[in-house]
Amino acid sequence: MKIDCHMHTPLCGHAVGKPVDYVNHAASVGLDLVTFTCHIPMSQASFGGPRIRMHADQLTTYYTWVNEARQLGETLGVEVLCGIEAEVSPMTEELTEMKELMRNEPFDFVLGSLHHQLSSYKTWLIEQRLESDASIIRDYFSHLTDAARSGNYHSMSHPDVIRIYGTIDSDAFIPSLFEEEIRTFLQTCASSGTCMEVNTSGLSKGVFEVHPDPLILDWAKEEQVKLTLGSDAHQPGRVGQHFDKVIPMLKEKGFDRLQYFSRGKEQTAFL
Numbered sequence: 443m444k445i446d447c448h449m450h451t452p453l454c455g456h457a458v459g460k461p462v463d464y465v466n467h468a469a470s471v472g473l474d475l476v477t478f479t480c481h482i483p484m485s486q487a488s489f490g491g492p493r494i495r496m497h498a499d500q501l502t503t504y505y506t507w508v509n510e511a512r513q514l515g516e517t518l519g520v521e522v523l524c525g526i527e528a529e530v531s532p533m534t535e536e537l538t539e540m541k542e543l544m545r546n547e548p549f550d551f552v553l554g555s556l557h558h559q560l561s562s563y564k565t566w567l568i569e570q571r572l573e574s575d576a577s578i579i580r581d582y583f584s585h586l587t588d589a590a591r592s593g594n595y596h597s598m599s600h601p602d603v604i605r606i607y608g609t610i611d612s613d614a615f616i617p618s619l620f621e622e623e624i625r626t627f628l629q630t631c632a633s634s635g636t637c638m639e640v641n642t643s644g645l646s647k648g649v650f651e652v653h654p655d656p657l658i659l660d661w662a663k664e665e666q667v668k669l670t671l672g673s674d675a676h677q678p679g680r681v682g683q684h685f686d687k688v689i690p691m692l693k694e695k696g697f698d699r700l701q702y703f704s705r706g707k708e709q710t711a712f713l
């Protein structure tokens with residue numbers, strides 16, 4: 443069963459193509475199931491405005507579009523689910539409203555992302571006087587660990603995205619130097635039952651590597667972490683991107699299954 447559990451819609455202001463277009467592409471590349479996960483509404487400006495995420499008023503449009511895509515999917519043999527990409531932040535009080543929304547809305551699937559490039563996290567780094575690349579990387583993984591433990595998210599998305607977008611010098615991210623912090627994160631995923639995402643978008647940008655790095659995937663296998671898989675498509679043609687390369691790599695590393703979530707319930711897709 444081929445699945446892609448991370449993709450966007452133009453409601454976030456930086457993606458193109460309607461959900462039906464994403465589903466058409468999914469069918470053309472042989473996917474059996476897709477989950478939309480557009481960026482969750484956040485009222486604070488520090489988490490980005492209309493070029494980053496939809497407004498809460500647009501959720502009804504989101505559901506309408508995903509429903510249209512679901513109907514199209516039924517004719518094409520592609521199951522369509524409706525998730526959301528939620529935020530992880532060290533300023534947990536800033537997430538109160540978001541968590542309320544997550545409780546009240548009927549999302550199939552909730553991703554947890556720490557978007558370090560947003561001003562909310564930049565402000566945190568300044569307040570905490572975290573300046574060296576190493577201290578920022580350790581800090582970043584400590585928040586992912588807390589988030590995995592929180593039970594607020596089904597899967598932790600693009601877990602080493604700290605390596606791109608300029609918060610640190612990307613050469614500074616050498617996973618083996620941070621094995622202790624990263625293993626703590628992985629062990630927390632395993633013990634809490636939170637999945638980790640394999641996000642193929644990294645192969646199209648920056649350092650041209652899958653998120654997380656293949657070495658982290660080796661550790662994830664050892665720690666028995668469950669995986670979800672997503673393209674992070676922001677345009678229809680990216681749905682399922684690089685799966686032809688990444689799925690064989692996962693199998694080679696000993697993974698034989700992926701998880702996905704329907705109405706919040708975990709399901710298994712065998713590779």
Ligand SMILES: [Zn+2]
Pocket residue numbers: 450454456481676
């Ligand atoms: Zn996005």
Ligand SMILES: [Zn+2]
Pocket residue numbers: 448449450479527674
């Ligand atoms: Zn995304």
